[in-house]
Amino acid sequence: MTARPRRSCLYMPGANTKAMEKAKTLAADVLLLDLEDSVAPDVKDLARTQVADAVKAGGYGKREVIVRVNALATPWGRDDIAAAGSARPDGMLAPKVESGEEVRALNAAMDAAGFAAAASLWVMIETPRAILNIADIAAAVKGTRLSCFVMGLNDLAKETRARAGANRAAFFTAMSLAVTAARAEGLTAIDGVYNDIANADGFRAECEQGLEFGFDGKTLIHPTQIDTANAVFAPTEDEVQRARSVITAFALPENAGKGVIKVDGRMTELLHLEEAKRVVAVSDAIAALA
Numbered sequence: 001m002t003a004r005p006r007r008s009c010l011y012m013p014g015a016n017t018k019a020m021e022k023a024k025t026l027a028a029d030v031l032l033l034d035l036e037d038s039v040a041p042d043v044k045d046l047a048r049t050q051v052a053d054a055v056k057a058g059g060y061g062k063r064e065v066i067v068r069v070n071a072l073a074t075p076w077g078r079d080d081i082a083a084a085g086s087a088r089p090d091g092m093l094a095p096k097v098e099s100g101e102e103v104r105a106l107n108a109a110m111d112a113a114g115f116a117a118a119a120s121l122w123v124m125i126e127t128p129r130a131i132l133n134i135a136d137i138a139a140a141v142k143g144t145r146l147s148c149f150v151m152g153l154n155d156l157a158k159e160t161r162a163r164a165g166a167n168r169a170a171f172f173t174a175m176s177l178a179v180t181a182a183r184a185e186g187l188t189a190i191d192g193v194y195n196d197i198a199n200a201d202g203f204r205a206e207c208e209q210g211l212e213f214g215f216d217g218k219t220l221i222h223p224t225q226i227d228t229a230n231a232v233f234a235p236t237e238d239e240v241q242r243a244r245s246v247i248t249a250f251a252l253p254e255n256a257g258k259g260v261i262k263v264d265g266r267m268t269e270l271l272h273l274e275e276a277k278r279v280v281a282v283s284d285a286i287a288a289l290a
Helices: 017-025 041-057 077-087 100-113 128-132 134-139 153-160 169-184 200-213 223-232 237-251 270-289
Strands: 008-013 030-034 064-068 091-094 120-125 146-151 188-191 217-220 260-263 266-269
Touching: 008 017, 008 223, 017 041, 030 041, 041 064, 041 077, 064 077, 077 100, 091 100, 091 146, 100 120, 100 134, 120 128, 120 134, 128 134, 128 153, 128 169, 134 146, 134 169, 146 169, 153 169, 169 188, 169 200, 188 200, 200 217, 200 223, 217 223, 237 260, 237 266, 237 270, 266 270
Parallel strands: 008 030, 008 217, 030 064, 064 091, 091 120, 120 146, 146 188, 188 217
Antiparallel strands: 260 266
């Protein structure tokens, strides 16, 4: 798993140059420059040019810049990938991916488009078939750039006719399967958007729920959501302090070779050491963004 923070992943419409410029001042970990849902068909070409120009111009600092393209099956997908590849962002987000075969096709398209060797492939998990094929999609990480799952629960609700409700119970299975498959293959998992921008309490509650499911961060639709997502998906001070204590304890000479030790009165195993190292790595990576 990458220690790169992806707590807040903010969608920015590619047709809006002012928004993409404003993004340079925002505290989002990831900027998702969008050519898909937020862009009407008659301005797809314009948005593609504007996004490519924005990425080439740079100025986004330590923020991870990902371009969301249209699907390969659409009239715009291949042109989007070619333009993004020439601009060389940190990665590409593909919508409505439903199989490992599609992941490999997207990876080949990225290679052909000239994406940097380190550029990552993110995929939207937002259809019933994607949930049914989730293990196959995750396993396609082998030999590809696949790095991250992004939940698209609005689309999944439309496709399944589910009524999400305040607690998203209709999506518990899909969310859990996506996180489980991501963890099995070492991928990042990002929770879906929260639509009620004005409901700050509801947004925080959904972030906390996403954290409980195991997500690494959340996709956002408005800058006002950034600070809450950054706070919820960051390790707490107590968690970091506990993690450092575990690492220090296992490093003591008297604990060499032990699989179980006592740390601050708690029985602590090697699995806790691995988690402690992850927590500290994430905390340090967040600090490095400041």
